[in-house]
Amino acid sequence: MRETRIVPEFVTSFPAELEPGHLYVSARFSTAAHLCACGCGREVITPLSPAQWVLTFDGTVTIWPSIGNWALPCQSHYVIDRGTIKWARNFTCDEIQLNRESDHRILDAVPASQGRWWGRLLRRLTGH
Amino acid sequence: MSPGNNPGHGEHTVTIFVNTREFQWDKKEISYEEVYNLAFPNEPLNDGDVARIEYSRGHNGGGAGSLQPGGTVKVKENMVFDVYVTVRS
Ligand SMILES: [Zn+2]
Numbered sequence: 001m002r003e004t005r006i007v008p009e010f011v012t013s014f015p016a017e018l019e020p021g022h023l024y025v026s027a028r029f030s031t032a033a034h035l036c037a038c039g040c041g042r043e044v045i046t047p048l049s050p051a052q053w054v055l056t057f058d059g060t061v062t063i064w065p066s067i068g069n070w071a072l073p074c075q076s077h078y079v080i081d082r083g084t085i086k087w088a089r090n091f092t093c094d095e096i097q098l099n100r101e102s103d104h105r106i107l108d109a110v111p112a113s114q115g116r117w118w119g120r121l122l123r124r125l126t127g128h
Numbered sequence: 129m130s131p132g133n134n135p136g137h138g139e140h141t142v143t144i145f146v147n148t149r150e151f152q153w154d155k156k157e158i159s160y161e162e163v164y165n166l167a168f169p170n171e172p173l174n175d176g177d178v179a180r181i182e183y184s185r186g187h188n189g190g191g192a193g194s195l196q197p198g199g200t201v202k203v204k205e206n207m208v209f210d211v212y213v214t215v216r217s
Contacts, residue, residue: 013148029148031210042171045147045212047182053216071178071213088217100178103215 003037003085008061018043023061023080036069037085038076044069058082070096146209157200167211182210 009022014033018024023034031047032055046053046063056062060083069076075096077088141154146166163181164173173179181195187202195201195209 011148013145013150016149026148029145029208029210031148033147043168044214045167045210046214047210047212065216068215068217069213070215077217099217100215103217104180 001039002087003039005083006034006037006061006080006085007083008057023063025055025057025061032063034080036072036074036076037078037080038069038074040072040074040076042069042072042074044072060084068096068099070100142203142205142207144203144207144209147211153203156202158203159200160195160197163195163209164211167209178215179211179213184208 003021006021006023009024011024011026012028013026014024018033018035020035020039023032025032025048030049031045032053033043033045036042036044044067046067048055053067054064056064061080062082063080066077066079066088079086079088141152144151144153144158146163149166151166160181161173163183164179168179182193183195183201184192184207186192186204186207191204193201
């Protein structure tokens with residue numbers, strides 16, 4: 001069943017089995033997990049960083065930008081906004097491909113952390 | 129844990145974290161496909177799938193980087209992996 005609400009659960013490690021309607025947030029590992037809001041049961045991982053997803057907690061949770069599960073059979077697409085699932089329009093196959101390419105370009109251009117950027121530069125210089 | 133008890137392998141087991149979950153790994157290196165399978169054991173990686181794998185607190189390249197399909201990386205105690213298929217839109 002489609003979820004309409006999602007509540008935060010602050011954890012160190014994600015539990016083996018996630019509960020629907022919960023967003024598990026790990027500050028230690030800077031990442032979050034939830035079961036796809038469409039009800040398909042797939043686990044959705046959203047690493048948290050300025051170049052990935054940004055989590056806001058004000059008693060409710062907001063995750064920005066939207067979550068595009070194109071790689072899942074359901075291809076669901078939604079925003080988590082103040083504890084509410086806001087369903088976004090389904091993308092066409094062409095739009096999915098374009099979105100994937102631009103997201104990966106952004107990720108490659110704006111690394112998640114200084115370490116990642118430095119790591120890439122070092123590897124480029126040393127050829128490892 | 130007694131690393132010395134495994135002379136056949138000559139390497140001790142290290143703890144790694146994949147999507148926050150702890151695993152013991154007894155090989156020197158781990159491949160893209162192996163990390164993916166630890167993260168999503170029930171969801172086989174199909175052709176054309178686009179899982180992103182990023183690591184930090186490792187050995188190579190300042191300890192952080194990304195793994196590509198077919199690639200491997202040397203593991204290190206408490207190394208961290210993010211594995212995800214979701215795209216920001
Ligand atoms: Zn789904």
